[in-house]
Amino acid sequence: MRWSHYPVTTVKEVPSEAEVVSHQLMLRAGLIRRLAAGIYTWTPLGLRTLRKVETIVREEMDRAGALEVLMPAVQPAELWQESGRWEKYGPELLRLSDRHERPFVIGPTHEEVITDFARRELKSYRQLPVNFYQIQTKFRDEIRPRFGVMRGREFIMKDAYSFHADAASLERGYAAMREAYVRMFTRMGLEFRVVRADTGAIGGSASEEFQVLADSGEDAIAVSDGADQYAANVELAPALPPAAPRPAPAQALARVATPGRRTIAEVATFLQLPPARLVKLLLVEGSDGGVVAIALRGDHELNAVKAQKLPGVASPLRMAGPDSIRAATGVAPGFLGPVGLRCALYADHAALALADFACGGNEEDLHLTGVNWGRDLPAPQGVDVRNVVPGDPSPTGEGRLSIRRGIEVGHIFQLGTKYSEAMQATVLDESGKPVPMTMGCYGIGITRIVAAAIEQNHDAAGIVWPAPLAPFQVVLVPLNAAKSARVRDKAEELYAALTAAGVEVLFDDRDARPGVKFADAELLGIPHRLVVAERGLDAGRLEYRHRRAAANEDWPLDGALETLLARVRAG
RNA sequence: CGGGGCAUGGCGCAGUCUGGUAGCGCAUCUGCUUUGGGAGCAGAGGGUCGCAGGUUCGAAUCCUGCUGCCCCGACCA
Numbered sequence: 255m256r257w258s259h260y261p262v263t264t265v266k267e268v269p270s271e272a273e274v275v276s277h278q279l280m281l282r283a284g285l286i287r288r289l290a291a292g293i294y295t296w297t298p299l300g301l302r303t304l305r306k307v308e309t310i311v312r313e314e315m316d317r318a319g320a321l322e323v324l325m326p327a328v329q330p331a332e333l334w335q336e337s338g339r340w341e342k343y344g345p346e347l348l349r350l351s352d353r354h355e356r357p358f359v360i361g362p363t364h365e366e367v368i369t370d371f372a373r374r375e376l377k378s379y380r381q382l383p384v385n386f387y388q389i390q391t392k393f394r395d396e397i398r399p400r401f402g403v404m405r406g407r408e409f410i411m412k413d414a415y416s417f418h419a420d421a422a423s424l425e426r427g428y429a430a431m432r433e434a435y436v437r438m439f440t441r442m443g444l445e446f447r448v449v450r451a452d453t454g455a456i457g458g459s460a461s462e463e464f465q466v467l468a469d470s471g472e473d474a475i476a477v478s479d480g481a482d483q484y485a486a487n488v489e490l491a492p493a494l495p496p497a498a499p500r501p502a503p504a505q506a507l508a509r510v511a512t513p514g515r516r517t518i519a520e521v522a523t524f525l526q527l528p529p530a531r532l533v534k535l536l537l538v539e540g541s542d543g544g545v546v547a548i549a550l551r552g553d554h555e556l557n558a559v560k561a562q563k564l565p566g567v568a569s570p571l572r573m574a575g576p577d578s579i580r581a582a583t584g585v586a587p588g589f590l591g592p593v594g595l596r597c598a599l600y601a602d603h604a605a606l607a608l609a610d611f612a613c614g615g616n617e618e619d620l621h622l623t624g625v626n627w628g629r630d631l632p633a634p635q636g637v638d639v640r641n642v643v644p645g646d647p648s649p650t651g652e653g654r655l656s657i658r659r660g661i662e663v664g665h666i667f668q669l670g671t672k673y674s675e676a677m678q679a680t681v682l683d684e685s686g687k688p689v690p691m692t693m694g695c696y697g698i699g700i701t702r703i704v705a706a707a708i709e710q711n712h713d714a715a716g717i718v719w720p721a722p723l724a725p726f727q728v729v730l731v732p733l734n735a736a737k738s739a740r741v742r743d744k745a746e747e748l749y750a751a752l753t754a755a756g757v758e759v760l761f762d763d764r765d766a767r768p769g770v771k772f773a774d775a776e777l778l779g780i781p782h783r784l785v786v787a788e789r790g791l792d793a794g795r796l797e798y799r800h801r802r803a804a805a806n807e808d809w810p811l812d813g814a815l816e817t818l819l820a821r822v823r824a825g
Numbered sequence: 826c827g828g829g830g831c832a833u834g835g836c837g838c839a840g841u842c843u844g845g846u847a848g849c850g851c852a853u854c855u856g857c858u859u860u861g862g863g864a865g866c867a868g869a870g871g872g873u874c875g876c877a878g879g880u881u882c883g884a885a886u887c888c889u890g891c892u893g894c895c896c897c898g899a900c901c902a
Binding site for chain 1: 894
């Protein structure tokens with residue numbers, strides 16, 4: 255491709271709308287252009303990378319035996335009413351009407367359509383298992399689109415759905431998909447982890463996420479250094495109860511005036527105790543309209559996913575407002591404590607393991623010290639409701655956890671019969687009886703992968719593409735070609751030879767100064783750069799540099815083409 | 826949806842408080858010079874100042890309403 259006829263417009267200044275580095279670089283390098291909030295056009299350059307991601311995904315899905323289909327983006331509302339999600343999905347589901355006032359949706363996902371397809375196509379257990387997938391545009395009317403294509407409203411997703419005669423077959427199909435996913439992300443050159451995950455709104459039983467590791471990731475994941483490589487989303491990673499039994503009380507209960515000290519940090523400083531010696535009390539809305547109290551160690555955070563699964567707690571989790579807190583305890587947030595509390599109370603295991611702790615006194619400007627469960631108040635039920643923290647033991651018993659940030663690029667679920675039962679997607683089993691098919695579903699955010707790859711692979715100069723995702727493999731940079739026929743001829747010759755060899759070359763034939771060309775080549779992140787200049791030609795040399803390398807290499811003209819081809823093939 | 830902010834050539838911004846003929850940098854186009862790390866000089870084009878209404882002799886600027894976008898919190902590939 256000749257740059258002079260390729261519409262790549264790079265930008266020096268960071269667009270003000272872009273917050274994260276991948277979004278900034280995608281705009282600066284001209285990969286995407288915004289049309290509306292969370293809705294983007296992919297430029298010719300950006301589309302090249304997007305297609306590479308798609309191709310790898312498609313190849314690995316095909317290799318795993320999945321069958322590609324293409325389902326409509328616009329779907330009739332009846333299907334969603336049948337599954338019950340017309341009501342449940344909420345405002346994220348974009349609804350519209352056709353000219354006959356018939357309700358439709360723009361598909362945020364395709365469980366309904368695929369299940370409808372499957373129940374029409376599949377009649378016998380003999381046809382199972384089967385796995386259908388598509389690579390297609392979805393629309394989710396996100397409350398807050400963010401970070402460019404990382405969290406767009408319209409995005410491209412690979413979604414796959416497998417149908418099985420029984421749970422054992424589902425397990426095998428799930429394992430095959432897991433393996434295919436590992437191959438895909440490995441091929442893309444991304445550093446990722448497979449983590450256990452909450453099933454969320456999709457439902458079902460087992461579920462794992464594929465997280466690309468990046469410090470800017472929205473998800474926190476707990477990774478064990480144990481031999482079993484346990485990894486889980488912090489949302490669901492279990493925190494084990496402390497192994498040591500609770501110490502015996504050593505202090506007397508005392509009332510301490512703590513005027514104006516509301517936060518854990520303020521109280522800990524005032525009492526000269528570490529936050530881990532404090533118990534904080536959080537009130538959440540109960541499922542019966544009242545409130546439920548949860549006691550946590552001062553240095554721990556409440557885990558919403560765990561909390562909303564507790565009996566009596568409203569799901570989704572909602573924190574109690576100041577009014578209901580006052581109504582339940584008679585005091586404002588900041589001085590709440592478990593002693594003398596009248597509402598339902600849970601305590602996190604770690605809080606329950608404390609002796610002689612400090613907590614709020616349920617009176618304005620009052621805290622208690624030397625508090626002990628069982629002596630000063632009845633010990634409540636111990637539960638796991640906190641986020642794991644670095645240093646916690648792995649739930650498998652092997653090793654310790656550290657916390658890393660990740661970007662969720664894939665998610666696989668064992669759905670079971672949730673949709674097939676709701677929509678009567680049955681096949682006849684060996685005895686001729688209709689049974690609901692057992693399902694799995696497997697998603698990959700194609701557009702998000704592009705952003706995640708940049709988030710993980712960039713430097714001060716711009717994008718540093720992993721070779722399999724780069725829009726071009728080689729950028730060919732003649733310097734001052736306008737003045738030098740030698741440079742021009744040599745560059746043209748190399749361009750023709752590389753193209754003939756099947757290499758994707760971006761030929762920077764613009765009449766621009768060297769600094770501009772170098773800066774643009776680095777911003778675009780093309781792995782291999784070959785410079786043709788008078789200076790080198792005089793010495794019979796070409797200059798090569800890999801995007802990740804710190805310095806140039808000087809190559810003899812003779813054999814330079816072969817050397818470059820070898821480097822390109824090596825990635 | 827709640828809270829905060831912004832809206833002025835393609836991009837980044839000043840001008841708004843204190844009303845008086847719309848400006849700067851980058852980008853684009855032309856010419857000359859320059860050519861190993863985002864060049865210099867000279868010139869050119871491009872903006873109903875988000876939309877609608879109002880106040881005023883006069884509105885980018887003041888008032889009212891609307892729309893769009895961005896950022897912070899509960900959701901997800």
